[in-house]
Amino acid sequence: KQEVTQIPAALSVPEGENLVLNCSFTDSAIYNLQWFRQDPGKGLTSLLLIQSSQREQTSGRLNASLDKSSGRSTLYIAASQPGDSATYLCAVRYSGGGADGLTFGKGTHLIIQP
């Protein structure tokens, strides 16, 4: 069974710092990997989607990388801002064929101090 692990579970840094969130998964046979943001009591906002054939995706201050062979992905946030404070979730879709839901990590709770 696929397991997704996120490290660290929580992170608090001063505004302006660059930071890296880590995600690892046990089965490298993935279809794609998605990073989400979740604000307290809210739904999920998709940040970046990386297909299994891709190495990285960028959107603004965010950059996500994927190393399928080692079962790892990172989310890099540049020049962090207080508005970046949220829980960041990593999720993987199997490549087993058919319609598969996502397997989520437990998330990294990020606080950016003003």
Place this chain on the structure above:
Amino acid sequence: GAVVSQHPSRVICKSGTSVKIECRSLDFQATTMFWYRQFPKKSLMLMATSNEGSKATYEQGVEKDKFLINHASLTLSTLTVTSAHPEDSSFYICSAPGGRSYEQYFGPGTRLTVT
């Protein structure tokens, strides 16, 4: 990006009653939708896959007779929590895949509280 809505956003019900949650894809069609549950300070767990025109597929440990799923059209899936108990209190979120990349678009979630 594609939009998925959920209704209601919050619901409080008494133990033993049933609650229906709707998930709609607003600007695209979805033959498949997914239902997730999130307990406080926990991650999302896939409950079931909703298939338009056929029976839903449930994950291990999820009671299909308790969580009834109906996917009657290409834009609507419903989750009915039957005979709800306090332990069913949770945040329920649906998603639908869109586009060739199979990106998942999530609804805003429904907070269910069973008293």
